Amino acid sequence: MATVSKRGNAYRIKVSCGYNTQGKQVNKTMTWHPDPKMTPKQIEKELNRQVMMFEDDCAHGMVKSSIKFEPFAQQWFRDYAELNHKDTTLHREWNLTKRTYKAIGHLRLDKITARDIQMFINSLARDGVNMDNGKPLSYKTVRHHLSFVSTIFEYAIKLDILNYNPCQKVTVPRNIKNRTNAGKEKKIYTKEQARELLKMLSESTMMFRVYFTLCMFTGCRRAELLGLEWKDFDYTQNVVHICRTSNYSLRKGMYTDTPKTEKSNRIIALPPEIMELVKQFKLERDIYIKEMGTQWNDTERLFTAADGRPMHVNTPYTWLKKLCEKNNFPFYGIHTFRHFFASAEIEAGVDPVTVAAVLGHSTPQTTLSTYSHYFQEARVKVRNVIADVLMDNNEQKTAV
Numbered sequence: 079m080a081t082v083s084k085r086g087n088a089y090r091i092k093v094s095c096g097y098n099t100q101g102k103q104v105n106k107t108m109t110w111h112p113d114p115k116m117t118p119k120q121i122e123k124e125l126n127r128q129v130m131m132f133e134d135d136c137a138h139g140m141v142k143s144s145i146k147f148e149p150f151a152q153q154w155f156r157d158y159a160e161l162n163h164k165d166t167t168l169h170r171e172w173n174l175t176k177r178t179y180k181a182i183g184h185l186r187l188d189k190i191t192a193r194d195i196q197m198f199i200n201s202l203a204r205d206g207v208n209m210d211n212g213k214p215l216s217y218k219t220v221r222h223h224l225s226f227v228s229t230i231f232e233y234a235i236k237l238d239i240l241n242y243n244p245c246q247k248v249t250v251p252r253n254i255k256n257r258t259n260a261g262k263e264k265k266i267y268t269k270e271q272a273r274e275l276l277k278m279l280s281e282s283t284m285m286f287r288v289y290f291t292l293c294m295f296t297g298c299r300r301a302e303l304l305g306l307e308w309k310d311f312d313y314t315q316n317v318v319h320i321c322r323t324s325n326y327s328l329r330k331g332m333y334t335d336t337p338k339t340e341k342s343n344r345i346i347a348l349p350p351e352i353m354e355l356v357k358q359f360k361l362e363r364d365i366y367i368k369e370m371g372t373q374w375n376d377t378e379r380l381f382t383a384a385d386g387r388p389m390h391v392n393t394p395y396t397w398l399k400k401l402c403e404k405n406n407f408p409f410y411g412i413h414t415f416r417h418f419f420a421s422a423e424i425e426a427g428v429d430p431v432t433v434a435a436v437l438g439h440s441t442p443q444t445t446l447s448t449y450s451h452y453f454q455e456a457r458v459k460v461r462n463v464i465a466d467v468l469m470d471n472n473e474q475k476t477a478v
Contacts, residue, residue, distance in 0.1 A: 080129045087111065091129055093136045095238060104239070108132050145239070147190060148183030151175065151230050158233060164335060165327045174226045177202065182227070187234055192247035199224055203251040214254045221250050265410040266417045278405055286397055288359045289381055292318075293412070296346050297419030297437050300412050301325050302337060304389055307378040308360060316353050317345050320438065324379070324388050332388045342438035356380075420445070424452040 080093045088111045095104045110128045112121045159168060175183075181198040182190055201207070202223060203214045214220075228245035235241055267275065272294060279287040292303055296318065304324035311318050321343050323335050337343050359380070367374050367386075375386035382389050395412050402409035416437070423433050430453065434445040446453060 080133050082125065082129060085109070087114075089125055089128075091132050093133055095136050106132075106136050146184060146186050147230065148179045150187055150234065150239075151179070151183070154230055154233050164338075165330055165333070166325060169327060169329075170222065171226055174223055178223060178227060187231075187240060190244060192244040195224070195227055195244055195248045198227075199248055199250060203254045217250065217252075217254050220254065224248060224250060264414070264417050265408075266414055266421055267408070267410065269422070271408065272418060275407065278401060278407065282401065284359050284362050285381060286394070286401075288355055289394055290398065290415070291352060291355060293415035294419060295348060295352050296320075297416045297423075298346075299323070299338065299342075299416065299438070300391060300394065301335075302342070302438075304379075304381050304391060304394075305334060306380045308380065309378060311353065311356055313353055313357065315347075316350055317347050320344050320346065324391070326391045332390065337438060339438065339440040341435070341440050344435065344438050346436055417449075420449050421452045424449060425455075 080091055083090045088109050090107060090109050092105050092107045095106050110125065112124065116124065159171060181201070182194055185194065199220060202220045205214060206212055207215050224245060228243060231240065231243040231245055235243060276291065279290055289303060292298065298320060301323035302320050305322040310321065320337060323337055324332065325335055326332050373385055377386045379388060398412065399409050420433060420437060423436065430442045430445050434442040437445060439445045
């Protein structure tokens with residue numbers, strides 16, 4: 079609400095515009111000088127109009143903070159992101175600042191337009207931006223940049239510094255989607271390859287045999303499996319509880335965290351054979367701990383270094399790569415097991431809601447979007463199954 083004070087022949091109008099990032103109230107003022115020929119009644123009427131116009135300008139962002147994007151983003155990191163975001167998310171956001179600050183960091187928040195941001199986003203979609211391959215940045219990376227900028231503006235709105243987010247009018251060029259994803263189709267093991275890999279694992283170290291078997295039978299993320307402890311297994315119900323992750327960052331080293339999203343905290347059913355394999359692993363681990371004596375670092379984790387310390391997040395990747403090379407077997411990384419599990423579930427006719435719950439996706443829409451191709455294939459198979467049931471071969475040929 080505005081306050082008005084008379085100063086000589088002029089009127090000073092002050093409007094509160096919320097608080098800045100230091101928690102101090104932000105006030106905007108203007109001075110109105112009435113025409114000397116105006117009557118007191120005319121002055122009163124025009125003054126009320128000036129007050130309403132100024133309040134409206136403040137409410138609609140016509141009068142804004144003069145802080146620049148980079149220092150405000152740095153305050154956002156300190157006052158919000160570092161207190162609320164996971165370390166992996168923070169690391170990605172810090173990486174996004176390099177190009178973002180260079181493009182718009184020097185501009186005032188209230189002066190940045192949708193056109194400024196669109197030009198920045200378009201520049202990321204041009205050849206040569208990716209120094210590694212001379213191509214544009216990937217579609218996903220460009221979206222991350224736009225999302226980062228948008229988050230900063232949303233925070234400014236929340237603090238009543240601004241009331242409009244120009245990112246709402248910005249789009250990511252879709253032409254880079256196919257260009258940057260060319261040759262990047264997800265490589266997934268076939269069922270035959272998966273069986274062959276299980277056979278290779280049966281002749282390997284028990285710890286890695288269990289790790290990669292669980293990869294295939296749960297679809298869990300790498301960090302979720304590394305965070306597993308013996309108490310997470312219920313041998314009566316044949317289920318495993320996914321409730322923590324084991325991660326690594328340059329700032330923290332190895333550390334334990336909660337799963338990626340709220341829905342990632344979940345319970346997954348396992349075949350009895352897999353539970354028996356975990357039991358066998360526990361028996362072997364107990365014997366190994368006794369042999370290690372005081373050299374063993376006490377832990378409840380399944381997957382550890384040789385002395386019981388947390389296993390590094392890259393160790394499973396390196397171990398599997400060597401195993402595949404030794405056996406002349408295709409190596410597609412670790413995350414491919416998550417895709418394999420999802421594709422197998424979808425092919426078996428499991429609905430998107432259930433697949434999302436098992437994978438720990440925040441919403442079924444994430445699952446539908448990520449694995450749309452497999453759901454489409456599953457629908458075609460369902461259609462063909464119904465055709466086989468209701469039509470004979472001649473009718474099918476006629477229909478085709």
